[in-house]
Amino acid sequence: MILGGVLTKLGTFLFSSPTREFTQVCRTQLSHAPSSTLTRLITIEQYSYMCDLKKTLDAGGHCVLEMPSGTGKTVSLLSLIVAYQQFMPEKRKLIYCSRTMSEIEKALMELEALMKYRTEQLGYEEDFRGLGLTSRKNLCLHPSVKREKSGSVVDSRCRSLTAGFVKEKKERGEDVDLCVYHDVRIYSRRPMSCCPLLTLRQNLDLLEAHNLIPNGVWTFDGLLRYGEENKQCPYFTARRMMQYCNVVIFSYHYLLDPKIAERVSKDFSKDCIVVFDEAHNIDNVCIESLSTDITEESLRRATRGAQNLKQKISDMRETDQEQLQNEYEKLVQGLREADEARQEDAFMANPVLPDELLKEATRMKVRQVISETPPSFLAHLKEHTFIEKKPLGFCAERLTSLVRTLELTNIEDYQPLQEVATFATLVATYEKGFLLILEPYESDTAEVPNPILHFTCLDAAIAIRPVFDRFYSVIITSGTISPLEMYPKMLDFSTVIQESYSMTLARRSFLPMIVTRGSDQASISTSFQVRNEPSVVRNYGNLLTEFAKITPDGLVVFFPSYLYMESIISMWQGMGILDEVWKYKLILVETPDAQETSLALETYRTACCNGRGAILLCVARGKVSEGIDFDHQYGRTVLCIGVPFQYTESRILKARLEFLRETYRIKENDFLSFDAMRHAAQCLGRVLRGKDDYGIMVLADRRFQKKRPQLPKWINQGLMDVDVNLSTDMAVSSARRFLKTMAQPFRAKDQEGISTWGYEDLVRKAALDREEARKAEEAAAIKAAQLAAMQGNNGGYEFDDDDLDQDMMELEGF
Numbered sequence: 001m002i003l004g005g006v007l008t009k010l011g012t013f014l015f016s017s018p019t020r021e022f023t024q025v026c027r028t029q030l031s032h033a034p035s036s037t038l039t040r041l042i043t044i045e046q047y048s049y050m051c052d053l054k055k056t057l058d059a060g061g062h063c064v065l066e067m068p069s070g071t072g073k074t075v076s077l078l079s080l081i082v083a084y085q086q087f088m089p090e091k092r093k094l095i096y097c098s099r100t101m102s103e104i105e106k107a108l109m110e111l112e113a114l115m116k117y118r119t120e121q122l123g124y125e126e127d128f129r130g131l132g133l134t135s136r137k138n139l140c141l142h143p144s145v146k147r148e149k150s151g152s153v154v155d156s157r158c159r160s161l162t163a164g165f166v167k168e169k170k171e172r173g174e175d176v177d178l179c180v181y182h183d184v185r186i187y188s189r190r191p192m193s194c195c196p197l198l199t200l201r202q203n204l205d206l207l208e209a210h211n212l213i214p215n216g217v218w219t220f221d222g223l224l225r226y227g228e229e230n231k232q233c234p235y236f237t238a239r240r241m242m243q244y245c246n247v248v249i250f251s252y253h254y255l256l257d258p259k260i261a262e263r264v265s266k267d268f269s270k271d272c273i274v275v276f277d278e279a280h281n282i283d284n285v286c287i288e289s290l291s292t293d294i295t296e297e298s299l300r301r302a303t304r305g306a307q308n309l310k311q312k313i314s315d316m317r318e319t320d321q322e323q324l325q326n327e328y329e330k331l332v333q334g335l336r337e338a339d340e341a342r343q344e345d346a347f348m349a350n351p352v353l354p355d356e357l358l359k360e361a362t363r364m365k366v367r368q369v370i371s372e373t374p375p376s377f378l379a380h381l382k383e384h385t386f387i388e389k390k391p392l393g394f395c396a397e398r399l400t401s402l403v404r405t406l407e408l409t410n411i412e413d414y415q416p417l418q419e420v421a422t423f424a425t426l427v428a429t430y431e432k433g434f435l436l437i438l439e440p441y442e443s444d445t446a447e448v449p450n451p452i453l454h455f456t457c458l459d460a461a462i463a464i465r466p467v468f469d470r471f472y473s474v475i476i477t478s479g480t481i482s483p484l485e486m487y488p489k490m491l492d493f494s495t496v497i498q499e500s501y502s503m504t505l506a507r508r509s510f511l512p513m514i515v516t517r518g519s520d521q522a523s524i525s526t527s528f529q530v531r532n533e534p535s536v537v538r539n540y541g542n543l544l545t546e547f548a549k550i551t552p553d554g555l556v557v558f559f560p561s562y563l564y565m566e567s568i569i570s571m572w573q574g575m576g577i578l579d580e581v582w583k584y585k586l587i588l589v590e591t592p593d594a595q596e597t598s599l600a601l602e603t604y605r606t607a608c609c610n611g612r613g614a615i616l617l618c619v620a621r622g623k624v625s626e627g628i629d630f631d632h633q634y635g636r637t638v639l640c641i642g643v644p645f646q647y648t649e650s651r652i653l654k655a656r657l658e659f660l661r662e663t664y665r666i667k668e669n670d671f672l673s674f675d676a677m678r679h680a681a682q683c684l685g686r687v688l689r690g691k692d693d694y695g696i697m698v699l700a701d702r703r704f705q706k707k708r709p710q711l712p713k714w715i716n717q718g719l720m721d722v723d724v725n726l727s728t729d730m731a732v733s734s735a736r737r738f739l740k741t742m743a744q745p746f747r748a749k750d751q752e753g754i755s756t757w758g759y760e761d762l763v764r765k766a767a768l769d770r771e772e773a774r775k776a777e778e779a780a781a782i783k784a785a786q787l788a789a790m791q792g793n794n795g796g797y798e799f800d801d802d803d804l805d806q807d808m809m810e811l812e813g814f
Contacts, residue, residue, distance in 0.1 A: 041756040043691065044504045046076040047765065052497050053080045053475065057092075057273065061496030062474045064487050068503040068714035069479035069685035070631075070693060074277065075110050077477070078247075081273055082114065085246055086126065093272045095265075095471075096249045099285075100627035101134060103278060105220060107249050108132045112217040130247035131218040131238055133254065133264070138220060139235040141181050141227050152412050160409030162236070181233040210244045212237045217247075243267045252276065256463050257289035259422070274471045280478040280678050281626070283490050286463035287456070287656075290434075292423050294453040298416045305417035312406045369651065370438040374427050377436045392428035395421040423455055433459030433663075435655045456652050458659040461492035468493045480681035482712040486674050489664050503714040507746060509694040511738040512684065512715055513723040515731045516702040518542060523702045526560055526642025534575075537568055539728065540641055541577035543700055544615070546732045548584040550739065551696070553613040553633035554604065555585065558620045558683040560644045562592060565619060568641075586614040590624050597623055608633050620644035620679045624686075631689035637696040637735070638687045643703050645676045677710040684715060691756070694742045696735050 049067050053076075056063040067073040081094045098104050111130050119125050137154040140146040145157045160166065161179035169176045213226060218238075227234035242248050242264070254264045255274065276282055372380075378389050399421040403411065411418075427436070437454040457463070468474055468491075476487060484498045517523050518539025523530075530536050547555060559565035569589070572578045581587060586607045588600040600616065601624070607614035613633075618624040621644060630638070646653055660666040680699065687695035697715070705724060708716065723734060757765070 041758055042762070043071050043756050045071040045501045047757065047762065048499075048501055049073065049076050050080040052499050053077065054084070056475065056496050057081075057084055057473055059496045060472045062468060062493055063476070063495050063497040063499075064481065064484045065475065065477045065497070066481045066484060066500040066712055066714075067477065067479060068501060068688075068712070070689040070691065071503065073477065073479065074107055075114060077275060077277070077475075078107070078111050078114055081275075082111075082118070082128075082247070084273075090271055091246065093245070093268065094247045095255065095268060095272050095274045096247060096277065097252045097255055097275060098249070098277045099252060099281070101138065102627055104132050104134065104249055104251065107277070108217065108219045111247060111249070112219060115217050125215065127215060128247075129213070129215055129218075129241070129245040130249070131213070131223065131241060131245055132220060133238045133242065133248065133250040134220065136235050139224065139227075139233075139238065141224065141234060142179050145179075150412075152415060156410060156412040158235075159411060162233075163407075163409065165404075165407040166409070179233065181227060181231055182236060210241075212241050239264065252282065252285045253289060255467055256286055258463075259289075268471075270470060270472060272471050274467060274474045276474070276476050278478050279476045279487075280481045280682060282464070282476065283460035283487075286460035286491070287458070289463050290426065290430075290457035292419060292426065292455050294420065294423055294455070296451055298419055301416035302420040305414045308413065309402065309406070309417070312408070313402075316406060369440065370436075371651065371655065372436050373431070374434055374436065375431055377427060389428050392424045395424040395428075397425070423453075427455055430462070433457065433462050433659070435659075437651050437655065439651065454652060456655065458656045459663065460490055464491050464493075479685050480678060480712050482678070482681065483674065483710060486666075486671075489666060490660070492664075500713040502717050505691065507741075508718065508738075509691065509742070510688050510697060510718055511695075511723070511735065512697040512711075512719040513699070513726055513731055513734060514704045514708070514719070515543060515698055515700045515726050515728060516705060517727045519728045521727060525701050525703060526564065527703070531564065531642070532567065532571075534571075537571045538575060538577070540568065540700065541572045541575060543698075543728045543731070544572075544639065545577060545580050545584075546728060547637055547639060547696075547698070547735065548581050548615060550732060550736055551585075551613065551637040552739070554608040554630060554635045555613065555615045555637045555639065556624075556630055556635050556683075556686060557615060557617050557639045557641060558625060558644070558680075559617070560620055560642045561647070562619050562622075564642070565589075565617060569617070581615065585612060588614055588616050590616065590618040590622055592622075594623065601628065605634060620683055625679065625683050628686065629689050630686045632693055635687035635695055636739075637698065638684055639698045639700060640680050640683050642701050643676045643707070644679045644683075645672055648672065673707060673710060677707055680704075681712050681715060685712075692746070696738060698731065 045067055049065060052063065052065060067076075078094075078096075085091050085094070096107060098107060108130070115126070115128060115130070135151055135154075136158050137146075137148075137151045140154060140158065142158070142161065145154055145161070148154045148157065158179070161177060162182045166176055167178065170178055212232070213223075218226070220234075223234040223238060226232070227237065250264075253260050255261055378392075381387055382389075396418075399414075399418065403414065408414070426434075435456055435458055437456065438451060439454070440449050440451050474493075481487065482500060484500055488495055488498070515524065518535070519542060520535070520539065522535050522539060524536055524539045524543075525531070544557065559568070569578070578587065586603075588604045588607075590597050590600060604614045604616045613636075616624070620640070629635075648654075657668040657671060660671055661668060684697040684699075687693075687697065708719065708724065711719070726734070
């Protein structure tokens, strides 16, 4: 992977005038760069990407950028924005959002390497802090709490050890446990000559809020080590330091999910730079953040929680009537700000977006599907229960306040009640862009009723609109985000720049192909009508067998769904195809269980390093396709069996398609095709993680032929016309030739000046760009002068409209 190197200099280069003295300084710095060729070079894609990023930041707008996989997108983005921060007096904070824990950790390591390089080049350490934030479960140091497997249990136990009212009880002399990393004072009873009681560490609350950690980039491991050494809670340290950091890296949900964003991100200033990386799926994240489901079982558990709360209130009425009366007055007045307790003690934040409110439920005894809008649901609710809309809107907020007043610590017992309160608040707030769907059965094949009430968001723009409105610059970027114009439509925002970059290569290092038929010339497809036909299943099995024979090391196979993967594996077993594949490679399967999948991945990597390789059977919308890289020997071929369409009979999907058509004029087929191809492209991009990497990309379904224009620009560029309509035999023959070519010696030096540039190349490119811009300005000026001259030569002659109309009428025979 290409590290800081010239990227740091490029950031400087983009913000400075190209004087001879400056050029000489950069050349001198370059000569002192690390000896590794890669750290002294930049790819052409990185240069174009960084230029467009700077244009976006200068314009103060939003952009959508698609950069090829494995070309150094993350380090380019970080290098440019860090340089921008240092050169611009505003020092705008970077909020970098990614999808998975592994991607967040990788971004932190990239930032750490970048700042280390800047320090070496500048000769001093900059006043800079960068850190990441994740859940309590990942940052907990408490010996017993961190052993819990459930995140909600960790949150509950953490609250029971750190909440303000727990500390107050301790100060009053009550026998309660406190977290040693978040305590008021931690004492050691080791004998000392001067004092028998030695204070080891002050309360986290008493430390300087802006100086809880020193300057530098703090990975999660580094933050945990620092917390252990200083007896300081890593989670609350990160939470409180975010507003004082130059770069903050965390999950999408910390900005998009109002239940989390209200507590975590509310203090960020408007001039922050927001980046959503790996954002090809961002619309689904937006929808999930404002959707919730209620089942009959969750209602029963919520009822028990409500009864427990009622008992707690009765107990408090007998012991602390004054405190309860104060709480009641606050609820009546609706003064959320009256409670000065820390937000980090909160049971939950309001689940709606700023300045909005909504939610509630009934009718779980029906045996037919009911679909209705929030206003219709609220009207039925009022008719049957006499509950008004307004009090429902405050359910979540008032439940949080009540839990705090009652000083409850076992909050996991009230999780179902929290879900119902969230539902009530949401349904009372939003009138448009949402739908309630009551399904009497858990699945289409179920016979025993188990009703589920879905409150589903149909408009992804609702969740992300506050982000676009609040921050000057929002950057949406990914390696597979085509077609670009779909995202501004779905998310309802305008862009300064939309760009998809091609991939410049010194050799053809990836081979995309579309296989439309088997060796017997019969068409192959996973469409519902033919997917289980023996000829189709056999041809897919033969395709897998042939590529297992010729692929060195790792082969990754993606299916449209778990159901189809299980079905076709069973049929392959009956046909003896798996027995044939076993002769060449080990076979491993992704499952919905996270632990099983992690074990399968570990075994797969071991087999690729130590044996003849392995085959990993995965699902296009699963964990493997979204966050796992198969670089070098771990992924020499990716085989995408079928177009990964969503289940089109889903009532929620049908409702969303109807909404997109009516609101944004996006046709159903256009969206379904777009959604399927972005997931297919994501699967293909897993195997190419750098310009020195190589791999084969196989799209095995005749329907891919018509969907070629929807592939990312860089994949389409590598897809030759001769590789678009292949049989299994033709595909295997083409793959063999490609692998023989890749087996030839290839040095990184062979890319210089072709797909990678040094500093001199950048200076030359900048000079050419300036010359082209100058010529364009001159041409525009000449054209404007000619136009002005032509207008001047008209001699002031004007048409008489009445005469012209009369002439036209005569010509038309009137």
